[in-house]
Amino acid sequence: MNIDDQITQALNAEVKRLEPLLIDNKGLFNRLLPIYRGGMRRWVWLVNGLALITAGLMFWSGFEFFTAQQTEQQIFWGICLIVAVQMQVAMKNWLFMEMNRSSLLRELKRIEIALIQLVKGP
Template structure:
């Protein structure tokens, strides 16, 4: 930490320190994933996870059916199911990781806003 950070932390009262400590600690991926289920979009995130599970099962079933069927037309149909499943899973995972990134950025912005407001309070008291 730098000198300015030390000066800011010295001026904080206890409740501000607790609030700042909740925002200042870096979250690992597991904590970030659990936090995503507590946000405003928890319904959409649960829906995406359910869809990913559904398309994963469809993927496995399509691969199984592809290797057990004999007709070319059926093989092409099951290959289409496989490709559709891979695309759907990829798109949903990309959306979910973008949501996790948005959650992390929002958390960092809140931390910076808190530090700015605390610094402004310190400057107003002098």
């Protein structure tokens, strides 16, 4: 058996070993739930609460914008709507960045364990 066949067999064995780990991380909810259990869980709950309040403000501003009679009122409610949308985007962006941080930390821990096992040997 030449070196190419050995490399191919080793890569295939590695794929078979890692496949269950990769299948486990599929889906948004499997990635989203750990941020509610991690060290930043209080901040995550706070940001989610603020996002709900901001959503209410966003809908209210939109309603007021479309029902305003005067141009000055439309400008005011339009600016409020834009600010609320930007706040909502910022909070959702932070939540997804936190989700990615949690996922990345979990993967780094797996690599660390694999390296420790590799150094110790079978």
